[in-house]
Structure formats: structure tokens, C-alpha cells
Amino acid sequence: QSALTQPASVSGSPGQWITISCIGTSNDVGKYDYVSWYQQHPGKAPKLIIYDVSKRPSGVSNRFSGSKSDNTASLTISGLQAEDEADYYCASHATSGTFWVFGGGTKLTVL
Amino acid sequence: EVQLVESGGGSVQPGRSLRLSCTASGFSFDDYAISWVRQAPGKGLELVSLIRNRAYGGATDYAASVKGRFAVSRDDSKDIAYLQMNSLKTEDTAVYYCARGGGSGYYLFDYWGQGTLVTVSS
Numbered sequence: 001q002s003a004l005t006q007p008a009s010v011s012g013s014p015g016q017w018i019t020i021s022c023i024g025t026s027n028d029v030g031k032y033d034y035v036s037w038y039q040q041h042p043g044k045a046p047k048l049i050i051y052d053v054s055k056r057p058s059g060v061s062n063r064f065s066g067s068k069s070d071n072t073a074s075l076t077i078s079g080l081q082a083e084d085e086a087d088y089y090c091a092s093h094a095t096s097g098t099f100w101v102f103g104g105g106t107k108l109t110v111l
Numbered sequence: 112e113v114q115l116v117e118s119g120g121g122s123v124q125p126g127r128s129l130r131l132s133c134t135a136s137g138f139s140f141d142d143y144a145i146s147w148v149r150q151a152p153g154k155g156l157e158l159v160s161l162i163r164n165r166a167y168g169g170a171t172d173y174a175a176s177v178k179g180r181f182a183v184s185r186d187d188s189k190d191i192a193y194l195q196m197n198s199l200k201t202e203d204t205a206v207y208y209c210a211r212g213g214g215s216g217y218y219l220f221d222y223w224g225q226g227t228l229v230t231v232s233s
């Protein structure tokens with residue numbers, strides 16, 4: 001299966017909000033509510049920040065939110081902070097292959 | 112505290128083999144699937160293999176890029192998952208992470224290890 005499509009980069013100023021899109025197909029994002037988002041700082045392991053499209057794990061800031069419409073999932077980060085600067089990846093359960101597909105990643109720059 | 116610790120990475124020549132281990136603690140290992148996700152230098156994440164728990168028959172899945180060369184297994188008595196990598200290619204060079212979840216009714220990767228680097232080069 002093909003990777004999910006994410007913008008290569010997004011940027012925003014402290015205090016602003018940004019949205020990262022994740023475009024899939026009817027065989028992954030459009031079919032399942034098993035979309036998750038991961039934050040990765042340089043040299044670190046990915047960290048789960050959103051699962052089941054819009055749920056937040058315990059301890060994750062409520063500045064992070066997720067949504068889905070048809071074949072596109074979105075991650076919104078409000079009240080941008082310097083510590084949010086990282087790479088963000090979406091992932092979705094899929095109908096074939098390893099039954100998982102990841103996005104190519106989006107680099108968030110906080111200006 | 113949930114912890115996953117990978118080991119076994121290193122530098123190998125093309126065509127050789129390597130076995131990675133993922134040692135788990137802090138949770139009931141046999142209740143969860145374990146996934147192996149790799150990240151090539153400067154690239155994104157790719158799920159290469161996952162193994163479900165016994166309740167799901169211990170079923171395994173592989174990415175097309177590693178099918179027939181990699182084999183995933185688990186020892187629930189030791190809380191360890193393994194990734195046997197054979198016939199390694201230069202394109203297998205990556206940091207390999209193990210993560211909890213991805214199957215067995217648990218459709219997320221909620222805990223990750225720190226990763227182990229595999230370098231395949233002549």
C-alpha cells in the first residue's frame with residue numbers, strides 16, 4: 001500500500017494554531033477510525049499524541065486535537081509552543097499489507 | 112512503568128544476518144501485539160513486521176520489502192520479541208524501533224523503545 005500524504009513542512013508563530021493534513025484512501029483513512037498521530041523530536045523515538053482519530057493519551061496536552069473527514073485526517077495544534085517543534089507522522093490501519101500505513105512526516109517549525 | 116528496550120543492532124555486510132531483540136517490562140506482554148517499525152536516515156516511519164499475541168494466534172505480517180527475509184517471533188515466558196533479519200541489503204539500513212500494539216485489537220502504537228541502529232554496508 002502507498003504511504004499517506006502529508007505536507008513536508010508547516011510553520012507557525014508561538015500562540016498560533018496550525019493544522020497538518022494526512023490524505024489516505026478508502027482502504028485506510030476512509031475505512032477505519034484507527035488513525036493515530038506521533039510526534040518525534042530529533043534523535044528520539046516517536047511519541048503517541050492522538051489515537052482513534054481524536055483521542056488523546058493521558059498526559060498529552062489538550063492543545064493537540066485530531067479529526068477526520070472522508071479520506072483525510074487532520075492534526076491541529078493550538079497555542080503553539082517552542083517545544084512543539086518536531087516531526088509529526090500520521091498512521092492508519094489499512095486493508096492489506098502489514099495492515100498499517102504511515103504518512104511521510106511533516107516538519108513543524110515554530111518561528 | 113511500561114518499557115521496551117531494543118538490542119542487537121550493529122554494522123553488517125550485505126547478505127549477512129542480524130537478530131534484534133525487544134525486551135518488555137511493566138505490562139502483561141502476552142496481552143499485546145508487538146510491532147517493528149524502522150526509520151531510514153532522514154526518512155519516515157515504515158512498519159516492517161508485527162506479531163499478534165497468542166489470543167490472535169500469534170499471527171504475523173511483513174512489509175513487502177522484507178517478506179521472505181525477515182522473521183518475527185516472541186517468547187512470552189521471557190517478555191521478549193525478536194526480529195531475525197536475513198539476507199540484509201543496504202536499503203535495510205535504519206533505526207529499528209519496537210512498539211507495543213498494532214494488532215490484537217489494539218490499533219495504536221502507544222509505547223516505543225529507544226531504537227537500535229542497523230547499518231548494512233560493505
